Amino acid sequence: MLRSMLKSRHQRKQPTNPWSPERPLLHLSSVDAWTIRDACAGTLIFGDTGSGKTSGSGQAIAASMLRAGFGGLVLTVKGNETDRWKGYAERWGRADDLVIFSPEGPHRFNFLEYERTRATRGAGNTENIIELLVAAVNACKGGHAVSGQDPYWDKALRQILRNAVDALRLAGQSVSIERLARIIHSAPYSEAQATDPAWQERSDLFDVLVTANERADNECDRHTLRMATSYWLEEFAGTMDPRTRGNIVSTFTTTVDGFLRGELHTLFGTTTTLTPEATFEGKIIVLDLPEKQFHDLGRAAQVVWKYCWQRVVEETPRNNESRPVFLWCDEAQHFLTPRDPSFLQTAREQKACTVYLTQSRSNYLHALGQGQQAALDSLLGIPKTKIFHCNGDPDTNTWAEKLISDDWKFTASTSTSTGGADDKKAQDKAPRDSVSMQPSRAPKVYAAEFGALRSGGPPGNVVDGIVFQSGRRFARGDGNVIRVSFPQQIEKAVKA
DSSP, X not given: OHHHHHHHHHHHHSOOOTTOTTOEEEESSSSOEEEHHHHHTOEEEEOOTTSSTIIIIIHHHHHHHHHTTOEEEEEOSSTTHHHHHHHHHHHTTOGGGEEEESTTSSOOOOHHHHHHHOSSTTTTOHHHHHHHXXXXXXXXXXXXXXXXTOHHHHHHXXXXXXXXXXXXXXXXXXXXXXXXXXXXXXXXXXXXXXTOHHHHHHOHHHHHHHHHHHHOOXXXXXXXXXXXXXXXXXIIIIISOHHHHHHHHHHHHHXXXXXXXXXXXHHHSSOOSOOGGGGGGTOEEEEOOOHHHHHHHHHHHHHHHHHHHHHHHHHSOOOTTSXXXXXXXXXXXGGOOTTHHHHHHHGGGGTEEEEEEESOHHHHHHHHOTTOHHHHXXXXXXXXXXXXXXXXXXXXXXXXXXXXXXXXXXXXXXXXXXXXXXXXXXXXXXXXXXXEEEEEEEESSOGGGGGGSOBOOTTTOEEEEEEEETTOOXXXXXXXXXXXXXXXXXXXXEEO
16 A cells, blocks of 8 residues: 555656647637647648737747747748747746847858758758758749749759759868859859869869869769769850850859848858757747848748758657747748648657748748649648638638538528418418428538637737637537637637
């Protein structure tokens, strides 16, 4: 008996796992919890401008993650988002974990050198560095392919970058946009120039190729160097059409020009003092480069951070006891990349929570480009939690109605019977009413309902939301959907 009591006491003293997937983060009703497991399965939030999506469900989710000790990466579009997250961190005791990455701050991130030298598997691989560069280039061009619909230019850009990165990597030299630009600008423009001692004397590219040749000590590196040398001194200098060559070089240099000067060069082209891995230790990194102020370059800089963060999350071994991390994108359409669906598919296993907020489905489709309906369906179909606030967009509301689906409902019908014209006794009696219940299929939430949800502000400061979660049956909801009111000025959501 005593042994049993001591064992029970010992068990009670054992610390519980603070990062257990079953730990509740939010209470959508008194008996319906939204857990770490739910958060890691992805969240999409929709609502008109002014619907309260940020100050309602957005604030509630952010508060729950900060209180629980998550680390995270926050992307910004509007100039006031950094101040909002400063307020969140102060309010929920995380001010010491908040890191602002901005031109005015002390932190730097040479993302190409980081990618070349990081410790996880796949680091230093030329193709991974190329993917990162192309993501930055495409973000500078609005998120679409490098040169419109013709895939040749995308392949040509990748080819010139691949051979430049291989040359630097095999020479054991650091990789940066500035170094790549110097190599590309110093490449020969004719076979005669490639053999000219004067060009060889002043060319950064030739110096790198010579150093790489001296260092190559295995057949794999020697083969790669032969390919790079052949590209630069034969194909690029000789057989390539001059107009094609000029277009490829111009595509690269004009796109990355902003990273070669001013604040962005200081932030991304010098050294590294902050990396995505800091979020694993509980840091909340806010990228204070809002798209509305830094425009295409601000978007490109944040896409680079997002891309690096997603990659290291995917490649770092993590388990149920790992600290959860989150990726926060308000106005998420500005930061979409082709790798988002792939990341979302496996983020749950890596204890990574993605929260994307936007006004409508159309925003995502516009960002993905024409003919990308399948990509849109994939992006929207993966996250398990979807929250809908007041919205006047018919497409989004109709999609939400179909997504939530319908259910069997019983509809009452009433009929009145009286006697026939020849039935004198029946005519003297009062009519008889009969009620019957008929089953029918009807939407759980009609599209018209979304436009009538409360959007916060006085007098109640309450934001209505309709929460859908696939595979869930809410105890206080209607199957996989529950109506929730999110107070704008308190921390916990309560059921409507």
